Amino acid sequence: MSYDYEKWIRPGKLPHIWCPGCGHGIVMKGLIRAFDTLGFKKENTCIVSGIGCASRLPGYIDCCTLHTAHGRAAAFATGVKMARPEMDVICVGGDGDGCAIGGNHFIHMCRRNIDMTYIVMNNKIYGMTGGQFSSSTPTGAKASTTPYGNPDPAFDIAKLAIGAGATFVARGTAFHATQIDKLIVEAVQHKGMSVVEILDDCPTTYGRRNKFKSVVEMMNNLKETTVPVKAAEKMTPEQLQGKVLTGVLYKEEGRSDYTTEYAKVIERAQAAKK
Amino acid sequence: MSKKVAFLQGNEAAAHGAIYAGCTFFAGYPITPSTEIAEVCSVELPKVGGKFIQMEDEIGAMSAVLGASLAGAKALTATSGPGLSLKQEIIGYGCIAEIPVVIIDIMRGGPSTGMPTGPSQSDIMAAKWGTHGDHPAICLVPASVQEIFDETVRAFNLAEKYRTPVMVMPDEIVGHMRERIVFPEPGEIPVIDRTAPSVPPEKYKPYDTSFGDIPPLAAFGSGYKFHVTGLNKMEDGFPTTKAPIVQAEEERQVRKVEANKADIMKWEEYMVDDAEIVVVAFGSTSRSARFAVNAAREQGIKAGLFRLITFWPFPEERMLEISKKVKAFITPEMNLGQCNGVVRGCIEGNAPVYGIYHVDGEPVNPEEILKKMKEVK
Numbered sequence: 001m002s003y004d005y006e007k008w009i010r011p012g013k014l015p016h017i018w019c020p021g022c023g024h025g026i027v028m029k030g031l032i033r034a035f036d037t038l039g040f041k042k043e044n045t046c047i048v049s050g051i052g053c054a055s056r057l058p059g060y061i062d063c064c065t066l067h068t069a070h071g072r073a074a075a076f077a078t079g080v081k082m083a084r085p086e087m088d089v090i091c092v093g094g095d096g097d098g099c100a101i102g103g104n105h106f107i108h109m110c111r112r113n114i115d116m117t118y119i120v121m122n123n124k125i126y127g128m129t130g131g132q133f134s135s136s137t138p139t140g141a142k143a144s145t146t147p148y149g150n151p152d153p154a155f156d157i158a159k160l161a162i163g164a165g166a167t168f169v170a171r172g173t174a175f176h177a178t179q180i181d182k183l184i185v186e187a188v189q190h191k192g193m194s195v196v197e198i199l200d201d202c203p204t205t206y207g208r209r210n211k212f213k214s215v216v217e218m219m220n221n222l223k224e225t226t227v228p229v230k231a232a233e234k235m236t237p238e239q240l241q242g243k244v245l246t247g248v249l250y251k252e253e254g255r256s257d258y259t260t261e262y263a264k265v266i267e268r269a270q271a272a273k274k
Numbered sequence: 275m276s277k278k279v280a281f282l283q284g285n286e287a288a289a290h291g292a293i294y295a296g297c298t299f300f301a302g303y304p305i306t307p308s309t310e311i312a313e314v315c316s317v318e319l320p321k322v323g324g325k326f327i328q329m330e331d332e333i334g335a336m337s338a339v340l341g342a343s344l345a346g347a348k349a350l351t352a353t354s355g356p357g358l359s360l361k362q363e364i365i366g367y368g369c370i371a372e373i374p375v376v377i378i379d380i381m382r383g384g385p386s387t388g389m390p391t392g393p394s395q396s397d398i399m400a401a402k403w404g405t406h407g408d409h410p411a412i413c414l415v416p417a418s419v420q421e422i423f424d425e426t427v428r429a430f431n432l433a434e435k436y437r438t439p440v441m442v443m444p445d446e447i448v449g450h451m452r453e454r455i456v457f458p459e460p461g462e463i464p465v466i467d468r469t470a471p472s473v474p475p476e477k478y479k480p481y482d483t484s485f486g487d488i489p490p491l492a493a494f495g496s497g498y499k500f501h502v503t504g505l506n507k508m509e510d511g512f513p514t515t516k517a518p519i520v521q522a523e524e525e526r527q528v529r530k531v532e533a534n535k536a537d538i539m540k541w542e543e544y545m546v547d548d549a550e551i552v553v554v555a556f557g558s559t560s561r562s563a564r565f566a567v568n569a570a571r572e573q574g575i576k577a578g579l580f581r582l583i584t585f586w587p588f589p590e591e592r593m594l595e596i597s598k599k600v601k602a603f604i605t606p607e608m609n610l611g612q613c614n615g616v617v618r619g620c621i622e623g624n625a626p627v628y629g630i631y632h633v634d635g636e637p638v639n640p641e642e643i644l645k646k647m648k649e650v651k
Contacts, residue, residue, distance in 0.1 A: 010501075013512070043475070043497050048341070059501060059512060064494040066344065067503040068337065069367050075334035079341025079349070082325045083299055084495035087345070105337070108330035262325060269320035 008032045008042075010062045017056050021207075021215030023174025023200040024054050027121055030180030030198075031092070032061070037185055046089045048077040050097040053128045054121040054200075057092050071102030074109040074118065081116055085259035088188060089115075095122040096134035099155055103135070110164035110193050114258035117187045117194045120157055123202040131205025142209040158249050161195035167252040168194035171245065174201055175222040179246070186248065192257045199226065199244065278457040284422045284449040285352075288378050288442065289314035291426030292350045294458070296465055297376070298324035299347040301338035303331055303357060306390045307446045308380035311352035332357040336364035340373050344502060346493030348430055348467075352378040354446075356387060358397055358404065365439055366405030367504045369527065372481070372491070374433035374468055378426065378442045380449040381557075381608075383635055392635030393446035395557055396609035398616075401441045402586050408524060410531035412440040412538055413586040415556040419453035424463065425583065431466040432538060436530050437488050443585070445608060447558035447637060471498065480511040481523070487530050531587055540583040541592070545571065549578030550601045551647050554593075554617050556582040559606050559638050566643035575647055582613075590620040597621035602650045606630040606638040626650070 009032070018024045035045065045063040049055035051070035058065035064087075068076040073091040081089045091098075098106050098120045109118065125143060126132040133143035133150050136157060140149045161169045168190040170183040180198060187194035201207065201218040212218045229247035232240055282290070289311050292300070300315035302308075316326040325342075329335040332353055339349035353361060358379045368375055381397045383389030397404075401413040412432055416425040422444055433440040471478050471490040480500045482489045489509075492498035505513035506520040514520065531538060545567060546552055555563040560581040570577035580596065582589070597603070602625055605614040614629040621627070628650055632638050 042499050044495065046345075046494050059503070062499065064499045065501045066341070066494075067501070067505070068340075069363055069504055072333065072337040072364065075329065075337035076341035078327065078329070078334075079299070079301060079338035079343075080345045080494060081341075082327055082338070083342040083345035083347040083349075087495045104330050105334050108334070262320075262327075266320040266323060266325075269317075270323075273321050 003033045003036045005029065005032050008035055008061055010060055013060050016060055018053060019204045021201065021203040021218070022053070023123065023198070024057065024121055026174045026177050027119065027180060027198050027200065028057050028060065030177065031119070031184055033181035034184035034188065037181065038188065040088060044087055046077070046080050046087050048073045048080065048089065048091045050093045050102055052094040052097045052126070054092060054094040055097055071097055071100070072105065073098070074102060074105035077116055078109060078114060081114055081259060082262070085115070090188065091116060091118040093120065094127070095120055095124060095136040095157065096126045099157055099160065100135040107160065107164035110161050110166035110195065112258040113165055113167050113192045113255055115192055117184070117196065119184065120195065120197045121200045122157055122197055123200040123206060124154070125202045125206040127202045127205050131209065144205070157197045158195070162250045165193070166195045166250070167192035167255050168248070169250040170195070170248045171197045171199065173199040173222040173226055173246060175219045176246065183248070190251070192255060277459065280455050280457065281452055282419055282455045283310060283452050284419045284444055285310035285380065286314050287419045287423040287455055288352070288426050288444070289318060290457070291423035292376065292430065293318055293322060293324070294423070294463070295348065295427040295430035296467070297348045297350045297430065298322070299339065299342040299349040300324070300326045300351065301329050301335040301342070301349070302351050302353065303329055303335050305332070305354045305357045307382055307449055308352045308354045308378065311378055315350070332360035333364060336361040339375050340364065340368050340371070343373050343375050344494050346496060348374070348434070350376045350378065352380070354380045354382045355384040355394070355397055358400055362400070362404040366407060366409060368439040369405065369409035370504055370506070371502050372437045372489070372527065373439070374437055374491070375439045376426070376429045376433050376442065377439060381443055381445045383633065389635045391446070393558065393637060394608045394633070395445050395559065396612065396633065397443060398585055398609070398612045401443060408528060410436070410438050410528050411586040412436070412438065412531060413584070414440070414442045415582055415585045416442065416444050417448060417557050417560045417581065419448070419451060420455050421583070422448065423455055427463050427465070431464070434466045434468040435488070436534065437468060437491055438530060445557040475499065479509045481507060481509045483509060483526065487526050487533065535587045538584055539587055539589050541589055542581040542583065544579040544581065546578035546580055546596060548576055550576040551604060551651060552578045552580050552596055552600050553604045553606065553643060554580045554582065554613060555606055556585060556613070559608060562638050562640045563606055563643055565640035566647065569640060569644050570647050575651055577647055588616055588620070593617060593620040594622065594624070597624035600625050603627040604630065604643065604646050604650065606643050608632045608638065
């Protein structure tokens, strides 16, 4: 199947800022395929991001785009969605932006079950500032601020989203390119809060410090350390040791979303007024 | 038909003023002594089809109002000292991205948690310099319940007209006092909406200065698509580091307010014409000052009151003119001399500027001001 990438890329805005081997561009193409598949309208689509390499994505896509402050994508997006519930609102950004500095907004966005999608590009590092450890850097890994190995445990972003109340949570990887758009399509069609974590790579600031010899090795690592959730059902705990699950990890149907609930608040307030 | 009259708290009047001005979105976080604004908005906004959301923190509230404004809503947030500190980065985002929004800050003691229920006027410099970088600042300082209503309407009008965040900063005394208020009829106070683009969507640029210093603002979801960033930007909204563009854009953002000072500044002069001592005051302190001026006149002291209603931009030129005719200024204020320093900065040393400062949670009372007048006359 062919996709109309050019329709969604803003004229004159490429090349992008991402390093060779970075997975963010793979995610962006997946997002465009999802838009194209669903026939999204540019004027009705709003992409909101925070700060960081991944958060530069909205600048390249031709729709309503809002590149906010560090960590605040979810909160700005909540304002957009509340004011215009009919818009398709999608947040994109990195792991540190979304879940460290933006962690509070992230969990409360999930709790509200607001009808938006948040795509976290988890490359396990603060890339734009040169490779400091993030809230999802594995324990023991090297970063510019963990020269002796990371003492911090890492967030499981998908579990965080499920625990906080998101009603659709999926995980993909930058290696599994064709899966990305399928997960995004399902996520944006879900009525309620959907989170898609994409395990990503940063060869420049993470791979280099953690003995990955090439981008190919990093990509293969994403392949080898992940297992589709359906395949995992047939595997033993020993076989699943050290593996991360991918696919749709959680889906809850029927729970009312936030803007629908707020419309009821308006109805009740206006009924009380009469 | 007689007008609607009510006995209202200042904070309640602020919420009603916002709705009169066309506010349809409030995001906030509970904080003393501003919480009643959120409470009244939660009751009243849905009645007019508006939205209220209690966010998870102050930063989230500030972010949500900017998002809602970009989607076309007139948006309000309310807070107090610590919340104002937290919001500051996002206020700067509103300045550089040129997003109309109103922030009400009910001033309490500080720094930090300070005295949450004590009155203060110590956020005045934070209104101008709290967020990093150079940026426009508009700050209104009402002194009565009626004026909170009226100035909140004006704040929305200024935000929409100049496409920038506007702050309303009553001190806690004005925010929590109860007074008679007369509601204006719809249309009695003009309500200004942001200028919508006159060009079709394919020609729209969010910072197109061919329309002047204040470019028209389209709304997300209205058929227009554009990019907004907190980076220094070009007229099409995309980031740039080109020195001449960055310099010109930053200067324009500040010029939006500086070149329109006459429209934004507002003050009241009470017996200033022949005054030898002029008290410069705002908020509840100006009420004590008026009392002191009256008492001084009865005792033959030629005193006057310069009451600020707009604090930023500050009426520098008028202050300089007055300074050429007076023997002294007195600035009574609930801080350690923030207004005093601003007055000194305008008057080229023409007259001494004496201060009366309270940071103890007590108001400045008229007797203190009268005593100072007698000392300096």
